[in-house]
Amino acid sequence: MSAVQTSSPTPDDTRQRGPLAEVLFSLLRSGTFLTGLVIVLFWVGCAIFGEHFAPYDPLADDIINALAPPSAEHWFGTDQIGRDVFSRVIVGSRDILTVAPLATLLATVAGTALGLITGYFRGIVDDVVSRILEAFMAIPVVIVALLAIVALGTSKTTVIVVIGLSFAPIIARTVRSAVLAERELDYVAAAQLRHESALHTMFVEILPNVIPPILVETTVRLGYAIFAVATLSFMGFGIQPPSPDWGLSISSNYGMIGGGFWWTVLFDALAIASLVIGVNLAADGVHGALND
Amino acid sequence: MTRPAKAENALELTDLSVAYRVAGRNRAVLRNLSLNIGQGEAYGLVGESGCGKSTVALTVVRYLPRNGLITGGAISLDGQDVMKLDAEALRRARAESVSMVYQDPGKALNPSIRVGRQLTEIFELGGITGQAAQDRAIAMLNRVRISDPTSVMQRYPHQLSGGMQQRVAIAMALANDPSMLILDEPTTGLDATVEAEVLDLIAQLRQELSASILFISHNLAVVSNMCDRVGVLYAGMLVEEGPTEVVFNDPRHPYTVALLRCLPRGGQRKDQGRLDTIPGFLPGIGAAITGCAFADRCALADDRCRTELPPLYDLGGRLSRCHYHEKAQALPRATPSNVAPAPKAAAAPVLRVAGLNKTYASHGHALRAVKDVSLDLRPGETLGLVGESGSGKTTFARLLLGLVPPDEGGTIELEGKALAPRLANRSDDQIKAMQIVFQNPDSALNRSHSIRHLISRALKRLAGLSGKALEARLNDLVRSVRLTDRHLAVKPRQLSGGLKQRVAIARAFAGDPRIVVCDEPTSALDVSVQAAILNLLADLQSKEDVSYIFISHDLAVVRYLSDKIAVLYLGRIMELGPSEDVFAGPHHPYTEALLSAVPKLDQTETARIRLDGEIPSATNPPSGCVFHTRCPRKIGAICEQQEPPLSEAQPGHSIRCHIPYGELARLQKAVVTEPA
Numbered sequence: 001m002s003a004v005q006t007s008s009p010t011p012d013d014t015r016q017r018g019p020l021a022e023v024l025f026s027l028l029r030s031g032t033f034l035t036g037l038v039i040v041l042f043w044v045g046c047a048i049f050g051e052h053f054a055p056y057d058p059l060a061d062d063i064i065n066a067l068a069p070p071s072a073e074h075w076f077g078t079d080q081i082g083r084d085v086f087s088r089v090i091v092g093s094r095d096i097l098t099v100a101p102l103a104t105l106l107a108t109v110a111g112t113a114l115g116l117i118t119g120y121f122r123g124i125v126d127d128v129v130s131r132i133l134e135a136f137m138a139i140p141v142v143i144v145a146l147l148a149i150v151a152l153g154t155s156k157t158t159v160i161v162v163i164g165l166s167f168a169p170i171i172a173r174t175v176r177s178a179v180l181a182e183r184e185l186d187y188v189a190a191a192q193l194r195h196e197s198a199l200h201t202m203f204v205e206i207l208p209n210v211i212p213p214i215l216v217e218t219t220v221r222l223g224y225a226i227f228a229v230a231t232l233s234f235m236g237f238g239i240q241p242p243s244p245d246w247g248l249s250i251s252s253n254y255g256m257i258g259g260g261f262w263w264t265v266l267f268d269a270l271a272i273a274s275l276v277i278g279v280n281l282a283a284d285g286v287h288g289a290l291n292d
Numbered sequence: 293m294t295r296p297a298k299a300e301n302a303l304e305l306t307d308l309s310v311a312y313r314v315a316g317r318n319r320a321v322l323r324n325l326s327l328n329i330g331q332g333e334a335y336g337l338v339g340e341s342g343c344g345k346s347t348v349a350l351t352v353v354r355y356l357p358r359n360g361l362i363t364g365g366a367i368s369l370d371g372q373d374v375m376k377l378d379a380e381a382l383r384r385a386r387a388e389s390v391s392m393v394y395q396d397p398g399k400a401l402n403p404s405i406r407v408g409r410q411l412t413e414i415f416e417l418g419g420i421t422g423q424a425a426q427d428r429a430i431a432m433l434n435r436v437r438i439s440d441p442t443s444v445m446q447r448y449p450h451q452l453s454g455g456m457q458q459r460v461a462i463a464m465a466l467a468n469d470p471s472m473l474i475l476d477e478p479t480t481g482l483d484a485t486v487e488a489e490v491l492d493l494i495a496q497l498r499q500e501l502s503a504s505i506l507f508i509s510h511n512l513a514v515v516s517n518m519c520d521r522v523g524v525l526y527a528g529m530l531v532e533e534g535p536t537e538v539v540f541n542d543p544r545h546p547y548t549v550a551l552l553r554c555l556p557r558g559g560q561r562k563d564q565g566r567l568d569t570i571p572g573f574l575p576g577i578g579a580a581i582t583g584c585a586f587a588d589r590c591a592l593a594d595d596r597c598r599t600e601l602p603p604l605y606d607l608g609g610r611l612s613r614c615h616y617h618e619k620a621q622a623l624p625r626a627t628p629s630n631v632a633p634a635p636k637a638a639a640a641p642v643l644r645v646a647g648l649n650k651t652y653a654s655h656g657h658a659l660r661a662v663k664d665v666s667l668d669l670r671p672g673e674t675l676g677l678v679g680e681s682g683s684g685k686t687t688f689a690r691l692l693l694g695l696v697p698p699d700e701g702g703t704i705e706l707e708g709k710a711l712a713p714r715l716a717n718r719s720d721d722q723i724k725a726m727q728i729v730f731q732n733p734d735s736a737l738n739r740s741h742s743i744r745h746l747i748s749r750a751l752k753r754l755a756g757l758s759g760k761a762l763e764a765r766l767n768d769l770v771r772s773v774r775l776t777d778r779h780l781a782v783k784p785r786q787l788s789g790g791l792k793q794r795v796a797i798a799r800a801f802a803g804d805p806r807i808v809v810c811d812e813p814t815s816a817l818d819v820s821v822q823a824a825i826l827n828l829l830a831d832l833q834s835k836e837d838v839s840y841i842f843i844s845h846d847l848a849v850v851r852y853l854s855d856k857i858a859v860l861y862l863g864r865i866m867e868l869g870p871s872e873d874v875f876a877g878p879h880h881p882y883t884e885a886l887l888s889a890v891p892k893l894d895q896t897e898t899a900r901i902r903l904d905g906e907i908p909s910a911t912n913p914p915s916g917c918v919f920h921t922r923c924p925r926k927i928g929a930i931c932e933q934q935e936p937p938l939s940e941a942q943p944g945h946s947i948r949c950h951i952p953y954g955e956l957a958r959l960q961k962a963v964v965t966e967p968a
Contacts, residue, residue, distance in 0.1 A: 186736035189695050190799070192715055194753040195723055208740030 026289040033285020039278025043271075047094040056084035058091040058244040067261050077263035079253055088244035089267045093275070095245045099159050099238075100225040106164030107171055107225070108218045114168065115175025115210075116202045119183060130176070133169035141166045141228055145237045159238045163228050167221050174217045178210040212290040219283035223276050230272045246272050299371025302472050302504035303329040303352065308365035310344075310351050310528075312577060318363065319578020321347050322528040325365070326604075329472075334498060334505040336519030336536065338512055338551075340818040342574050344528040345508045349474045352506070353386050370471050387417060391465035395477040397457035401449040407460055408445030414467040432463040435500075437493055453906040455486035459493065466501065473503045479514060483680045484845055485903045488889035491518060492902070510818065512551065513891040516540050524548050527575050527585040534610025540893060544612040546590045546623045553625070554823035556852035557893060559875060562674075562830040565629035567852070569827065570820035573788065584614070591624045592616055627827060640708070641668035642806050642839050643692075648702035650684075650691055650863070657911040661687040662698070662863040669807065669856070672833060674840040676854030676871065678847060678886065682907045684863035685843045689809045692841070693728055694718055707806065724754040724803030731812040733792035737784040737799075744780040747798050754803025772835075773798040773828060790821030794828065801832065809841045814849060826852060847890050851875055859883045862910055862918045865938055869945030878957040880947045881925040917950065925959060927951060 027033050056074075062082030070077045076085035114133065118126040145162045152158045182188065183206070191201045232238035233247030241248060246268040253264035308325045311318040321344045329335040337345050350356050352367060354374060367374040370389055377385060394400045402410060411429035415421075420428060426445075433441035436459040449457055458478060465473060475494070479487040491514065498505065509515050515522055515536065522539050524532040524547060532545040543549045553568035560567075572589040575581060584602050587593040596615055604611040614620055650662040662684045669675050677685045690696040692704060694715035704711040706725060712718050730736035737746055748766055751757045757765055770780065773794040784792050793813055800808050810829065814822040830853065833840060844850045850857065850871075857874040859867040859882060867880040874883060881901075888901040901924050908914055914921045920931040930950050940946045941953035949956065 186730040186732065187738040190728075190730070190736055192695065193693060193723055193727060194750060195715075195720060196753065205738055209738070 023289050027285060030285040030288055032281050032288065036278045036281025036283070036285060039274055040282060043093045043275050043278070044097060046090045047097045050090040050094065054084075054087035054090045056087040058083060058087040059242055060084075067256070067264070069261075070263050076267045077261075079249070079264045080256060080261075083244075085263060085267055088249060089246070089271050092244040092246045092249060092268065092271065095156070095239045095243050096226060096229050096233075096247070096272075096275070099156050100163075100222060100229045103160045103163035103229070104167065104218060104222045104225045106160060107167035107221055108214065110164065110168035111171025111217075112175050112207070112214055114172035116179055116207065118172065119176040119179025120198065120202050120206065122180070122183070126176075130173075133172055136166075137169045142232075142235065142237075145232055145235075149237050154237065154240055156239065159229060159232055162232070163225050166228075167225065171214070171217050171221060174213055175210060178213045179206055182206050182209050216283065216287045216290055219279065219286050223279040223283060226272070226276050226279060299368070300330070301328045301368070302331050302333070302370055303327075303506065304366075304368040305348075305352075306366040306368070308348075308351065308367060309363045310347055310356065311361055311363050312357070313359040313361065314578070317578065318361070319576075320363070320528060321360075321577050322351065323581070325525075325528065325530055327523055327530060327533065329504050329506060331471075332502055332504055333521065334507055334519045336507045336509065336515035336522040337525055338509060338515050338522060339525035340551075340574060340820060341510065342577070343525040345510075345525055346476055347528075348525070349392065349476045349506065349508055352472075352474060353390055353392065354382060355386075388468050389470055390472040390474065391468070391470040392474045392476065393458070393461050393465045393478050395480050397454065397461045398449065400461050401457060403449055405448075406445065407447055407449060407452070411445070411460070411464060411467065414464060418468060428467070432467055433460070435466065435497070436460070436463040437496075438463075453486070454482050455489050455906065458482065458486075458490050462490075462493065462497070466497070466503070469501075470503055472506070473501075474506045474508070476508045477510070478507075480509070480511070484847070484886060484889045485680055486906070487514070488891070489902065491891065494518060511891070512540065512555065512819075513893040516893050517891050524551075527579075527581060528577075529585055529613065530604065530611070531586065531613045532611065533604075534607075538610055542621075544607060544610070544617040544620050545586075545614045546592055546620045547586045549620050549623045550589075550626070551819060552893070554819040555893065556823075556826070556848045560852055561871070562826075562833075562853055566627055566827045566830065567823035568625045568629070569627045569824040571626045591626065592619065592622070627824075639671050642671045642707055643669040644703075644705040645692070646703045646705075648688070648691060648704065649699040650687055650696065651699050654911050659911045660863055660913070661910060662691060665702075665858075665863075665865055667858060667865070667868060669839050669841070671806070671839055672837045673856060674833070674842050674854045676850035676857045677841060677843045677860060678845070678850055678857060678883075679860035680886075680907050681845070682862075682910070683860040684910075685860055686811060687863070688860070689728065689811055689841060689843060692807075693726055693809060694723075720754075725806040726809070727754075727800035727803065727805045727807075728809040728811060729793070729796050729800050729813045732816060733784065733789065733796050736796050737792060739784055742781060742783055743775075743787070743795050746784075746795060747780075747802065750799040750802035769798050769802065772801070772832065774824075788821075789817050790824060793817065793821075793825055797825075797828065797832070801836070801838075804836065805838055807839045807841065809843070811843045812845065815844065815846065822849070829853060847875075847887060859886070862907065862913050864918060864948065865946075866919065866948045867946065868938065869942075869947075873942065873945045878941075878953060878960050880949050881923050881951075881956075882919050884960060885922075885924060917948070925951060925956075 060083065062078065064082065065078050066080055066082040068074055068078045074084050074086065076089060078084055114129065118129050141162065144166055148158050148162045187205060188201060191205050229238060230247035233245050234251040236251060239245040239248055241252070249268045250265050256264050305325055305327050308322055309320065310322040311320050325348065337348060339345055351362060352369065352374070362375065369385065372385065374385065408429055411432060412425040415425040415428050429445060430441045433444055438444050438456065438459055444452065452460065479490050482490065495518065507515060507519050519536050521534065522536045523530050524539070524545065526547050532539060532543065532548050539548060540552065543552060550568065550570045554570065556567060570589055575585060583598040583600055584593065587597040590597065602613045602615045604613050605617055607617060645668065646666045648662060648665045649660070652659040652661055665688060667675070677688065679685055687696065691698045694711065694713065697713040706722060711722060715723065747769060748762055751762050751765055755765065775791065775794050775798065779787065779791065784795065787795070814825050817825065826849065829840065832838065840853065842850060842853050854871045857869065857871050858865050859874070859880060861882050866882050867874060877884070885901045885903045889903065903922050908921060916932040916934050917923070917936050920926050923931065927950060936948050936950045938946045938948040947953065
């Protein structure tokens, strides 16, 4: 192995791919990543263009045809007020696909900043901040959501903030451990020997080197965020009617399962499952590509 | 164990070619390599990194990485064709007839299994179990001179020192009485004293065992001491082979000639001439080679060399792959040897350190990493810091730089002004005056930034430059460390080790420093690259009048660059004085032992002073003289009870020893220690 690594870096070897290109190259060769990507892109496509190809208006009721089983007319059947389930599933990806990524983004930004601070300063700063974060992690998301709704009222923003802040400590922990390892490297000492500010050292020197674990953690968190959004909607804390959101639809229809009207719930549930699986496959691919 | 009658040679490689498949292409690593190792012979394989040395070792046992494939040739191990063995036979061959010892014993041993279990496991594979296996394991440990095998058996690898770990690894390798022992850089990364101990062991074992040895090393001196014959590998080809003494004293290939010239030898110093270097780079793996592989870097090469691959000329008992082997030694120097001017004497010290201490708290004990160090350094002078690992060299350097605050009480003065203990409280002028070149450029250079960014950031912060002025200084600086513009755009990982270290040096010199700490700056580099870096440091010093604090475990390198030497042991200065005096002696018994441990190329067999055991823990240093537990010249109870003072034996030369100077001189004359 060593022969492979040590003999190639002559300065003339400019054909060498950069690290970014190398990661992209291996992502595009990863079946796992590509499968996940196709699934995710399918739902993103539905979210953006769903309205145009959904056969019915997802919000239009049709009481006469309520609770019709799947048929050629209504592929996935209709719900209790006669809305077309197929159309609702297609358009229902819209809210979850805005809320979950935004929540993840918030979690990543906040978590990265916290991770950099705790990992860089270590000592007392790390002890205090880390204990607070751990205490925060101990509270279930649902309880946080309940409190936030009481304080802020129900809205998409509330869901984003609740999930974003609940996930931030988890990302902070990952970033912190990566930063602790980087902190020991001599380039950090070299920065101190130039009197660089802590901000510069954290964000310009260290941050670029901890991007790979952050990317992996972000993609993994996105899967959990989707699941969390669906859960909160199902519990009524999240996205509000009349949105055709999947979690919300399951919540308003699951009482029907007992009556044999399985189609009102099953397709929404499958949609959630497929999106989570798609994101997780993609995350797996990213993880593999970055850890080769 | 019964074996078929021994074949004539323990190992025969015939026209062996090996390639690694990288990005869909087969890239040749070994090219038609043929060599034989006789029964009981020790064969050394030398060459720079990337020559294919380790690939040879892996190929012999067909243990190549997944992308490696043997593209041609034959391997015969004790008369057995290794290429034809099926999986089961191969497994048996690896278990019974060939053993390997790797560079890092810490990685070769399983950290979570006791040493004893790891050893008995080998015997169990051979069908010996229970008490019998235990007894065999103890016998093996005895054989590798471990004095207390039963207790060592109970320990985990991390509880053993590096030298002990390597002994255990050797014991494991010898467990099945192999006919072939492959040692791949077995002492690289160990301290000189431990290296000497392991090499002594291997030499002793050779007399007891019948095993043939393939000894792979980049260290020519080690190979010259250990091996009967040596092969020089270059770009996967054997370029020279012959009896060790003959090859090293009378090389017949320009590559061997050049390699030998890169080493500082016979006490050579920076003011006596520069080291020679090898220009250019090793061809990359898989490079198409038409003529002689070395032609691009060889000053003797002509058109014939570039077009016609030289055969291995038989020069009577030795081989050379050079068309002009008879005049190889006339190879012109690649680097002129003109001498740098001697440092200006008698200026006021640029650095003055007095009573510097550093104590760490370790599990409730005080760990005194640096104890009462005082010294001073003049402009343009180099202070060499030597000592085994754990002696406090690096901690001392970090205290100076302010990366670690020292204990209260000590003072560091830079150009007459006291320095704040913490970096953050030092002025910008003070920090730019003292910079460092770290040991490992991969850790020291931020891998996310381009070379241009790395150097210009240092210029901006340390020299306060911007815009056109920065650009101009950047160009100067880059040229002064012999880099070119095309290196600026790339990231560190696209450069070789030597080039990366040049970037680190450029960065350290950005703010016109008064003092540069060099912490083992060449220990990760090949000798030819090391020579170029040492020349560069010497040139920069004579040009800029900068002082160096040079830390290295390689005494020849320290001697080449240093004007003054401080020998550290357990954080204390044991000897301090002008380089020439410290090396010439009489020296402190510790210095004497360090010098005697260094393997020398110009072999004049001298009685070696061995240091037993390892450096004691700094949390619980020995009473009296801290060196008394290992001292070969201990005189008695006084050494255990009283710490000797660092007393000036001669003007400028201080030794911390109870033995009077005159007596040391007499004792050491009896054993003529050839200086490194």
